[in-house]
Amino acid sequence: KAPTNIQGVYNEIGQLATATNHRTKAKKLVRNMQDKIAKTIRKYRAPNVRIFHEIDNTYYTATSNTFIGKVYKDFGAVNIADAASGADSSGYPQLSAEYLLKSDPQVIFLADAQYGTTAESVSKRAGWSQISAVKNQKIVELPADIPSRWGPRLVDFYKLIGAALAKVS
Numbered sequence: 001k002a003p004t005n006i007q008g009v010y011n012e013i014g015q016l017a018t019a020t021n022h023r024t025k026a027k028k029l030v031r032n033m034q035d036k037i038a039k040t041i042r043k044y045r046a047p048n049v050r051i052f053h054e055i056d057n058t059y060y061t062a063t064s065n066t067f068i069g070k071v072y073k074d075f076g077a078v079n080i081a082d083a084a085s086g087a088d089s090s091g092y093p094q095l096s097a098e099y100l101l102k103s104d105p106q107v108i109f110l111a112d113a114q115y116g117t118t119a120e121s122v123s124k125r126a127g128w129s130q131i132s133a134v135k136n137q138k139i140v141e142l143p144a145d146i147p148s149r150w151g152p153r154l155v156d157f158y159k160l161i162g163a164a165l166a167k168v169s
Contacts, residue, residue, distance in 0.1 A: 013026050036158075037154070037155055040158045045076055047077075049078065050080055050106045050132075051079055052095075052114055054093065054117070056117075061081040062081065062096045063079060063081045063084075071157060075162060083103070102129060104132050106136070106138060106168050107168055108122060110122065119139035140164045
């Protein structure tokens with residue numbers, strides 16, 4: 001099973017290390033990841049910045065109860081999907097355009113950029129020119145491999161999110 005939290009990532013690295021007889025290297029890797037993630041969170045803390053993480057162009061998203069959502073929460077960001085979380089018990093609700101406009105995210109993260117969704121195409125959506133993230137050009141096209149691969153690249157995901165949030169707070 002895929003890890004559901006950061007500790008699960010560290011545990012998975014440990015399990016792989018045990019299976020391949022690389023426990024010492026894995027312990028060093030995990031400590032290095034923990035240090036880099038902690039430093040990144042301290043450096044880029046962004047309390048109360050409203051975010052929207054778009055999984056696809058039909059407005060599916062991830063709440064703070066998901067692995068992805070917990071990354072944003074670590075920085076203190078406010079995930080606009082959390083208020084709609086009752087609509088979906090899995091933590092991946094589908095929001096409406098009206099809800100998004102009303103919630104007015106300050107930063108939009110596009111996990112669907114690999115499928116052709118761009119900052120430009122998002123800015124052309126009906127009514128979206130009124131969203132703070134669009135007005136202020138705070139739309140982040142996430143690279144395909146970083147937000148969806150839980151392992152050493154998790155550090156890169158934290159750095160990417162932190163740097164984007166720092167431009168708003």
